[in-house]
Every structure is written in C-alpha cells, then in structure tokens.
Amino acid sequence: MNPGDRVRVDRADRTYEGVLLPSSTDDNLVVKLDGGYNVGIDRDDADIEVLDEDVYEIDGSDTEDEDENAGADSEIEFNDDLPTISLISTGGTIASTVDYRTGAVTAQFDAEDVLRAVPDLAGRANYRGRVVANILSENMEPPIWQELAQAVFEEIEAGADGVVVMHGTDTMQYSASALAFMLETPVPIVFTGSQRSADRPSSDNVMNAVSAVEAAKSDCAEVLVCMHASESDDTCALHRGTRVRKNHTSRRDAFETIGAEPLGTVDYDAEEVTFRRDHQERGEAELELTAELENDVELLKFTPGMDPTFLDVVEGAGGLVIEGTGLGHVHTDLIPRIEELIDDGTTVVMTSQCLGGRVCDRVYDTGRDLLDAGVIEAGDTLPGTAKVKLMWALANEASAEEAMQTSLAGELQERSVPWE
C-alpha cells in the first residue's frame, strides 16, 4: 500500500474510497475521496484494501528533505520582471489541491507544485510556498495564529512582494483579524479559501487563488480576505480582514464586509484590482511583528434565559467579550456579576449580536448601568474581531480600554457606512 494507490478503508462502520495520500504520522491514513475532500482516518482497527495501484503519481512525496528556499530549487525559472508572491498554506478546502500533489507532509512546496495545482497562476508571479499547518480551520487555535504571523513576517522579510494565505473558510475571519493586529505590513497579506473543493464543477478554488495572487500584487498593504463577490465567476471581493464575516454556510459568496462596501474587487478576466475606499498603501508601513496574545479571553453571547453561571467560567480571566442585544445590552440581573468580574481585573467589552451598527450604551438605563460597571464599548467592531483584538490588546497595549475604543486595523469604523 503506497501513496497514489486507490484504496477502500473500512473503519467504525464507515467506508472511505479514494486515493491514498502521504501522511505526516504513522497513526493516520490520509485519503483523497472522490468528492475531492481529504480525510484523515485513524489507522487503528482500519481495514484497508488496495483497489488499484499507482493510479496517481504523487510528485511531491520526495520533497520532504527540501528545507532550503523552495523557490530556488524549482525547475521554473525566476523571472526578474515579476513580483514574488509567497503562498502559505494552513489547510482547508483550498489547500487540498496543493496537498494532493505534494502530500501533506512537506513544510515547503515550490513554484512547480503551485503551478501543477493551479496552472492559471502561471506567469503572474514568482512563487514561494510554505506550509504552516494542515488543519480544518475549526481546529485553528491562537498559537497557530502566532506561527502563521511569524511565517508571514519571515516571508516578507525575505523579500516577498505579497503574501497569500490559504485557509479554511470556517474561521478565516478570526485568523485574518489576528494577523491584522499582529503585523504592520508594507505589502498585501491576502487570505483566500474555497467553499467548494477543486474536484467539483462549481469550485471557487482557481478563481479565488488567482484573484488572491492579483490582490497580493496590488497597492494595498493590509490584511485582506479575497473570496467570490457573487455566485458568478467574474469578480472577487477584497474584504478588510477585521470587518469580514462568513455569512453563509455554503454559498461561494459567503463572505461579506459588515457595515461597509468591500474595500475593493478583483476582476478575474481583466486581472484588474480596484479599490473603492481609503486603505493603507504599499510601502507606507514598516514591517513589524507583535505576536503576543493573552489567551484567557472568552466570548459570550447573551440570549434570554441565559444561565448566569456562564459568567463564573470567566472568573479571573483576562478578558470577556459579550455579544449583547441591540445597542449592547444584557439582562440587568447580570450586571452586578459583570461588575464583580471587572473589579477582579477582567476587561469586559460589549459588542452586539445585531452585527450591523454600533454599540451605544448611553441611550438606555441598562447600557448606562453597564458603563457604570466598567464595561467598555467596542463601537461597531464585530464580536469575533473584538475577541481577537482584546487578546492582542491585553498582551501588547498599555491600556486595553483605550485600544478597544481606537481603530488599530480598520476594525472600528468612524461611522458605519453607507447609512446612519
């Protein structure tokens, strides 16, 4: 049984059929299913049958030892006229194309691997490739944000003119926010992913990857999310990483900027990147990494009838972000307990489950009582972004209170446009 064989695996009442891929550990099998997804299967008690040998050539399986600059080893010549774009993979649906070719084990992949996976990327840039993780994004964790930020930092330091981060869509908005706070960047850092795997006719894989590379070459030195702007295959939207949200479980245009138009667009056919609003331009900022995090920060969504003992879990925590109702409210019975938390040193920040619009706790009594208790308003910062920001601010800012009320990476808008 070797990578490239077609296999059937029976385990725990389930049957998987597909192509065996290289695996990073002996405990797991990785099988590329016919539907296009890679699954990891515990080898224990698994019955494996080889259906057909060597149905695919796994080209990348011998690249494990390459730990030099991958681009330099590539058979594809470096073109001085093109910018160099660094592709960083963290896993997820979009990365499965690359994984399929190179195997999941290589820590770096080269321009050849990239172009074999997405031939449309050819001629657009010189590529460097790097794998930071190979996880489904629901398993993304703050320490991996830190590794990712470090990798992006190193790539830019090594001369990348832009970075594309391939990431599962489930938690892309959280990771993009984390990098937006951790990195001052002179070049674009563009997250992209895929809502449908490469093997499906409706896959958004190629267009998103190509558009992300175009965005990474553009004149916007911010952390962006590049995903389909509509169900059509013509335009990708460029969202500010701190203002974006996955608003649909399955649509290709699931990602939306909240409270504003997207920052820009990529016209796929015209290969044209257009920005509609003010943004930080290439070269404006010096590269800087500040990756420390306070990990003891929680997010709690208030709903009617909520058990107040949820607040006990955050006793002694560094921070708590509340997703309140309306302008930023919770049941008034919770306020004394929130005040105790604050008095004990927990920084408590209010956001709204409405998602659109700003928190304003000066209008109603409940809000005023929350302000009196010491709760900090996050303006129109999205709840998930506020959690990531608070983790970062508590570790790096003299006053987390001041930081939460100041826009550090476009997460807090002066006024939500176009309304209000």
Next chain:
Amino acid sequence: MNPGDRVRVDRADRTYEGVLLPSSTDDNLVVKLDGGYNVGIDRDDADIEVLDEDVYEIDGSDTEDEDENAGADSEIEFNDDLPTISLISTGGTIASTVDYRTGAVTAQFDAEDVLRAVPDLAGRANYRGRVVANILSENMEPPIWQELAQAVFEEIEAGADGVVVMHGTDTMQYSASALAFMLETPVPIVFTGSQRSADRPSSDNVMNAVSAVEAAKSDCAEVLVCMHASESDDTCALHRGTRVRKNHTSRRDAFETIGAEPLGTVDYDAEEVTFRRDHQERGEAELELTAELENDVELLKFTPGMDPTFLDVVEGAGGLVIEGTGLGHVHTDLIPRIEELIDDGTTVVMTSQCLGGRVCDRVYDTGRDLLDAGVIEAGDTLPGTAKVKLMWALANEASAEEAMQTSLAGELQERSVPWE
C-alpha cells in the same frame, strides 16, 4: 411633586430632566426624558426639584381600578363593521407612547388611550388593550413569554380578530419565536416595536403600529414581526417570527428575514397588506396553547480558543444549542466532552454562526464525528430560534430530536431561498 410635573432629578452623578410619570412602586421615579425615553430612577438618595407644575395632563393615572374589559369602558363606540384588534404591551420604546399617557401601572388600557397615543389608528379597528409587562426587552425572560402567550390566547378566545404585541426590539425575535411554538392560532399575531422613540422626528413608532394593525387584520394566521422594510416611511416588512433577526443596532429597517424574502409587506399609504409566499391563512388552525418550557437550555457560540469548561456549565442541562462555524463545526477537541453531555442526557443541537445557509455535518470529518457523538442538526434554523424551539420541544414533544429536524412554525426551511 406630582405626575405631570417637569422635574430635575440628581442621582449618583447623573442629572435627569423631564416629565414625571406615574410609577408602579414607591421605590422608583419614572421620568420621561426630553429625548422621549422613559427612565426609572431609584428614589433613594435622589435629589428632586420641581421645575414646573402640571406641564402635562396625565390622563390615564386614574384608570388603575379598571379591571374589566377595557374596550367596554371606552368612550369610543364599538363599530360592528370593524374587526377587533387586541393590543398587548410588554414595554420597550414603542410602548412608551402609551405608557406616557396611561402611566406604567395600569394592567389594561382602553381604545381611548390607544387613539390618544397613536391617532392614526382611528377608524381601522375596535381596540382592546392589555399590559403584560413593562420592561426593556433585554430583561425579557421565558416565564414572561408564557404570560404573554397566555394573554394572547385569552384575547383570541375573547374574540380578537388579530393581536398586536408591542415589544422592545432587542429580544423581539426570541419572543416571537416562543409564541410561534406555543400557539396554534386562527388569527394573526403581529409583533411590532420601534427603533426610535415617539418624540424623535425620525420615529418609526406610528407607521409600525399602524402597519401592525393592518397586518393583524390580514389573512395570515401566523406569528409575524412588522417593522420598517427600508429607511423610507412607505413600507413595513412582515417577517415570519421564527426567521427574523435584528441585524442592526439602530437602523429603522434593522429587522431582516434570513434566507428568504420577508413573508409580506404593508404599504403604509395604500393600507395594503400583500403576501409573497405561502403562509397559514386565517381560520386554518384551531386556537391552542402549549406553553410549557424546559428552562435549562443554553446557547453557546464557539470561537477559536474557546475555554472548554464552558461545556461544564451545561452538565446535566436539558439542552444545548451550539453556534458552530461554517457547516456546523467546533474544535475537534470539544467533541468527546459533547459526547459525554449527550450520554448524560443533554440534547445537543448544532446551528451555524454564519446565520445564512444550512448546517450540514456530513461533509467534513469534524461534522461526521459530531453526528456520531449524537449531535442533532438544526438545518437552517437560526441559533436563537433553535434555542427557543429546543426549550419548547423538550417540554412538549415526545422526541426533541425529531422535532428539531421538522419545521413546526416555519423556522426550518426546506431549502433556503432564493439561492442553493
């Protein structure tokens, strides 16, 4: 110092100026601020100065003893040609108009009070009025949902041709969902509220109240939410109570139906109610109240880095609704603990923080492991609605699992329209 006097109240470093209203307890002052909001102020340590006597006549302050059918006592004649609409107040911004005239203490108000508060309601219906609560809606609790359902039941039993529930906007969607599960109704039950108080030029108070009355006269026997359809004063949208969400903190058109067009609209000037989609029609169902609830049900939103001990809070609980990522995922490390909860008897339901689209846990490994652990998919049911439904289903349905996968009140759509 009497109700109707203009007062200045100093308490705990704050100054309130406005008109004193009747208060339901001796411990509190209720002051109608110039901005239009009523505030309750603790009388302890409050310095009160009367600025001007009797600036307003508080007409309703002598109606406390009226506990008979309020409509019958009204000076406004009952018109046989008009339907009878019951107005039920629970508090919030919209009710403050009525409260202002009648004081907060009366358990019933009559047609005269209604028309004094919103003259535009005249000639549209015979009115009955009833106060179930006078709270800001962030303080709404499941036991008040039950009282509200009981009151609506009694009003319909007494002959109301439709019911309008005045409710604060913060938690309106949760209360509307609760009533949708608790009541089988042969007439419309229409929630309405106000994002801007009656004293502001931009108030949506009158148009929402009028449109809600028109909807309550219409041929749709469902629980609806009636709020501004856009920022213009021309159309209200009629949302199915179980599919609606307050999506903006302050806009007048904050409420949106998720995953579909609104069920219908009310053209304010033309006084025309139009339905766009299938709905339960007037008289189709027999009136029935099933108000029991399992109160020990929680909602938990998963975010990267979440403290797993949040799951300990729900140990032994009747139910847990998880707001997962994407198609319905959490970090795989949480799955064994979720499985323990399920084995201990907690019903665990998966929804998505994406809000749009359906949960589908058959696509990825994490989802399949969650299904294996016994997690129930809620389809495209909104997380907040799923919590309310699970509370209801655990108390009233033989199989909560089956109920959560069946549409009981339009909360679970066959397919989310118009896409997919």
